[in-house]
Amino acid sequence: MEISELRVNGSRLRATIEELARIGGTAGGGMHRLALTEEDKQARDLFIRWLKELGLKISIDEMGNIFGERKGRSPQKPMVLSGSHLDTQPKGGRFDGILGVTGALEALRTIHENRIDTERTIAIVDWTDEEGTRFSPAMLGSGVWAGHFERDWAYSRVDLGATSFGEALERIGYKGKAPARKWPVHAYYEFHIEQGPVLEKMGKRIGVPKGILGITWFDVYVEGEGNQAGPTPMNARKDALVAAAEMILKVNNLPAKMGGDLVATVGEIQNAPNSRNIIPDRVRFTVDIRSWEDLLKNKAVEAIKNEFSQIGEKRGCPVRIEMIWDISHTEFDSHLVERVGKVASRLGYSSHPMVSGAGHDAAYVCRVAPTAMIFVPSIGGRSHVEVENTRWEDCEAGANVLLHCLFQSANE
Amino acid sequence: MEISELRVNGSRLRATIEELARIGGTAGGGMHRLALTEEDKQARDLFIRWLKELGLKISIDEMGNIFGERKGRSPQKPMVLSGSHLDTQPKGGRFDGILGVTGALEALRTIHENRIDTERTIAIVDWTDEEGTRFSPAMLGSGVWAGHFERDWAYSRVDLGATSFGEALERIGYKGKAPARKWPVHAYYEFHIEQGPVLEKMGKRIGVPKGILGITWFDVYVEGEGNQAGPTPMNARKDALVAAAEMILKVNNLPAKMGGDLVATVGEIQNAPNSRNIIPDRVRFTVDIRSWEDLLKNKAVEAIKNEFSQIGEKRGCPVRIEMIWDISHTEFDSHLVERVGKVASRLGYSSHPMVSGAGHDAAYVCRVAPTAMIFVPSIGGRSHVEVENTRWEDCEAGANVLLHCLFQSANE
Numbered sequence: 001m002e003i004s005e006l007r008v009n010g011s012r013l014r015a016t017i018e019e020l021a022r023i024g025g026t027a028g029g030g031m032h033r034l035a036l037t038e039e040d041k042q043a044r045d046l047f048i049r050w051l052k053e054l055g056l057k058i059s060i061d062e063m064g065n066i067f068g069e070r071k072g073r074s075p076q077k078p079m080v081l082s083g084s085h086l087d088t089q090p091k092g093g094r095f096d097g098i099l100g101v102t103g104a105l106e107a108l109r110t111i112h113e114n115r116i117d118t119e120r121t122i123a124i125v126d127w128t129d130e131e132g133t134r135f136s137p138a139m140l141g142s143g144v145w146a147g148h149f150e151r152d153w154a155y156s157r158v159d160l161g162a163t164s165f166g167e168a169l170e171r172i173g174y175k176g177k178a179p180a181r182k183w184p185v186h187a188y189y190e191f192h193i194e195q196g197p198v199l200e201k202m203g204k205r206i207g208v209p210k211g212i213l214g215i216t217w218f219d220v221y222v223e224g225e226g227n228q229a230g231p232t233p234m235n236a237r238k239d240a241l242v243a244a245a246e247m248i249l250k251v252n253n254l255p256a257k258m259g260g261d262l263v264a265t266v267g268e269i270q271n272a273p274n275s276r277n278i279i280p281d282r283v284r285f286t287v288d289i290r291s292w293e294d295l296l297k298n299k300a301v302e303a304i305k306n307e308f309s310q311i312g313e314k315r316g317c318p319v320r321i322e323m324i325w326d327i328s329h330t331e332f333d334s335h336l337v338e339r340v341g342k343v344a345s346r347l348g349y350s351s352h353p354m355v356s357g358a359g360h361d362a363a364y365v366c367r368v369a370p371t372a373m374i375f376v377p378s379i380g381g382r383s384h385v386e387v388e389n390t391r392w393e394d395c396e397a398g399a400n401v402l403l404h405c406l407f408q409s410a411n412e
Numbered sequence: 413m414e415i416s417e418l419r420v421n422g423s424r425l426r427a428t429i430e431e432l433a434r435i436g437g438t439a440g441g442g443m444h445r446l447a448l449t450e451e452d453k454q455a456r457d458l459f460i461r462w463l464k465e466l467g468l469k470i471s472i473d474e475m476g477n478i479f480g481e482r483k484g485r486s487p488q489k490p491m492v493l494s495g496s497h498l499d500t501q502p503k504g505g506r507f508d509g510i511l512g513v514t515g516a517l518e519a520l521r522t523i524h525e526n527r528i529d530t531e532r533t534i535a536i537v538d539w540t541d542e543e544g545t546r547f548s549p550a551m552l553g554s555g556v557w558a559g560h561f562e563r564d565w566a567y568s569r570v571d572l573g574a575t576s577f578g579e580a581l582e583r584i585g586y587k588g589k590a591p592a593r594k595w596p597v598h599a600y601y602e603f604h605i606e607q608g609p610v611l612e613k614m615g616k617r618i619g620v621p622k623g624i625l626g627i628t629w630f631d632v633y634v635e636g637e638g639n640q641a642g643p644t645p646m647n648a649r650k651d652a653l654v655a656a657a658e659m660i661l662k663v664n665n666l667p668a669k670m671g672g673d674l675v676a677t678v679g680e681i682q683n684a685p686n687s688r689n690i691i692p693d694r695v696r697f698t699v700d701i702r703s704w705e706d707l708l709k710n711k712a713v714e715a716i717k718n719e720f721s722q723i724g725e726k727r728g729c730p731v732r733i734e735m736i737w738d739i740s741h742t743e744f745d746s747h748l749v750e751r752v753g754k755v756a757s758r759l760g761y762s763s764h765p766m767v768s769g770a771g772h773d774a775a776y777v778c779r780v781a782p783t784a785m786i787f788v789p790s791i792g793g794r795s796h797v798e799v800e801n802t803r804w805e806d807c808e809a810g811a812n813v814l815l816h817c818l819f820q821s822a823n824e
Contacts, residue, residue: 196643226797229677231608231769245660265641276698278796286688357643383640
């Protein structure tokens with residue numbers, strides 16, 4: 001059989017995703033498998049069983065990143081790497097991250113059962129804590145591996161129950177011995193659902209992102225004056241929630257005001273004392289601002305901070321801002337991006353050049369290795385929710401694109 | 413000694429408040445003693461010990477309301493009743509409710525130690541669950557006693573941990589045998605901190621409320637569409653938190669729009685999934701609207717509901733409203749209100765006619781018995797917060813007004 005005729009097994013890929021979805025599956029058909037929980041451990045155990053079935057060389061590094069290598073004819077040459085993450089959002093979906101790991105697994109299974117040799121080693125990876133929900137920021141595993149975060153700083157990140165990343169990693173038995181440190185990688189491919197509505201709207205099957213939007217995350221603390229709701233006249237109030245509400249609307253209006261491809265979101269809010277008849281005196285909320293244009297994003301961050309100060313001053317509510325995360329836009333390797341589009345076209349799949357709005361492990365890997373991503377459509381553009389879904393034939397198509405990209409990179 | 417020269421013991425009143433403040437006291441100098449908790453039980457135990465020291469006849473009814481009666485010469489005549497509540501808001505203050513109970517206790521102690529007989533029986537009461545924070549709505553104890561709520565409905569109210577009012581009452585051993593049912597009361601006085609800034613601003617010592625504002629409480633549920641914050645374009649969003657923010661600003665603007673003495677507050681908000689990079693899909697928030705003019709309040713409630721529907725429609729976020737509580741304004745007994753003002757004046761205290769913005773047990777008692785309240789200034793107008801405070805000399809002044817109002821009512 002000609003290698004160019006090789007295709008993955010779509011039903012096996014589906015069965016693999018469905019088996020994984022039983023670990024931390026929710027009643028609503030989604031997934032709840034936060035990083036370094038018992039569910040994450042079970043998913044890792046299953047993943048390693050599958051890697052062993054293929055006879056791969058398994059290694060676990062100090063960050064709990066799991067690698068499985070299939071030796072090439074010239075193992076001294078930099079390898080080709082592919083994967084994503086098995087952790088999920090709270091009440092997230094069955095595809096986010098998981099498709100990239102299982103898609104790479106399916107590609108390796110296809111190569112394995114057809115006894116195909118490659119020039120370079122091909123490896124699969126499950127990066128630890130991509131979502132950053134339990135331990136923030138996101139992408140701690142790939143971030144440390146790529147040298148963006150310090151390992152010990154990552155270990156010290158705590159969840160809401162005051163458990164540290166390091167403790168949690170040890171507790172589930174996945175603090176490996178291998179250094180979490182980049183090594184020469186010839187090409188990194190990450191296969192992922194789009195998590196947005198563009199491909200579906202365009203009627204295209206394969207998304208070919210040229211890179212990832214830059215992201216700024218910060219937290220806003222607004223201080224008011226708590227008082228009984230009844231006897232406090234409107235003009236004597238310092239209502240932290242009213243001030244926050246005005247700020248939230250400003251964040252929502254920011255993209256219209258700044259133009260470009262900016263998106264801005266307030267996803268999280270805490271209010272205190274949060275009692276029906278007490279004027280709120282402490283509000284914390286998060287801001288997420290993204291754009292391909294770093295300059296535009298940074299201008300938007302400055303503009304919104306100014307608006308916050310003005311609102312705070314007007315309403316007698318001091319505002320404090322805490323920066324959480326700031327990453328410039330990521331440009332993927334133009335050669336690999338071109339390859340993804342060409343492979344899709346050769347396999348007969350329609351494709352669409354785009355950018356990724358969501359952050360991915362690819363953002364950090366890209367800094368130390370040539371990188372590209374392969375997207376498939378999200379039904380209704382829905383993601384990070386239980387109803388997140390992608391058609392099985394699209395999963396299969398994406399895995400085929402990955403398979404042939406891996407071949408090309410592994411044989412050059 | 414002439415009865416008219418009698419005065420309460422201000423230091424004893426202070427010591428009593430301070431002793432109570434040790435039960436559920438917070439590091440911030442406030443109180444955290446929610447209804448029917450272990451702290452509430454301890455406060456009740458202490459209160460009963462004090463009632464026993466005065467030789468009062470103690471009874472506990474099915475709602476856990478505690479009464480202590482000092483027999484008059486004509487015990488068959490309707491009694492005079494005074495009190496308030498010992499439960500507090502979460503991180504509330506040392507005076508709200510407590511001053512009314514301890515002030516009445518101090519009045520009875522003064523009467524007791526001076527061996528004064530009264531024509532009518534004078535009784536003191538601690539009403540159960542005035543705050544309504546753990547079990548809503550507020551004023552469950554006085555509400556059932558006055559016939560406004562059904563006892564079994566009150567029993568069935570649950571807290572956030574799914575414990576029912578009935579279970580909690582039983583657990584702390586305060587489900588009494590006496591029926592929680594009104595009996596003829598000749599006069600009810602409730603002594604309370606103002607919980608607003610008016611008296612302090614006017615430089616007056618005693619507030620003489622003619623009644624209590626009407627209150628409407630309702631909950632608003634806004635439904636959006638959860639999606640990944642990055643890849644979802646602004647125009648494809650149904651952001652429940654943005655819709656809620658617009659609604660919160662409308663609530664805050666409602667008093668300016670409607671005129672009159674209206675106040676409107678959003679005190680509580682919950683957001684889901686409440687994750688930094690997910691567009692919110694479910695928000696619940698509370699609305700509290702108050703006015704002396706029932707018609708104005710009802711018009712305001714209708715107006716804001718319409719605004720909510722329009723915002724929901726515009727933003728693609730369906731809105732559902734759940735009514736929680738609706739009480740018309742309460743007019744106190746004009747004769748008793750006049751008496752409070754006159755007694756204050758005779759005792760040499762400045763006074764100010766006003767309305768109560770906050771709900772009180774007096775609102776329900778007023779429906780079945782002639783009722784009045786006595787207010788003293790709140791420093792900075794602060795209440796329902798840890799820094800809630802009232803000058804000790806004002807506490808003493810209010811207790812003296814209460815003492816002489818009790819005398820007058822008990823001897824007519």
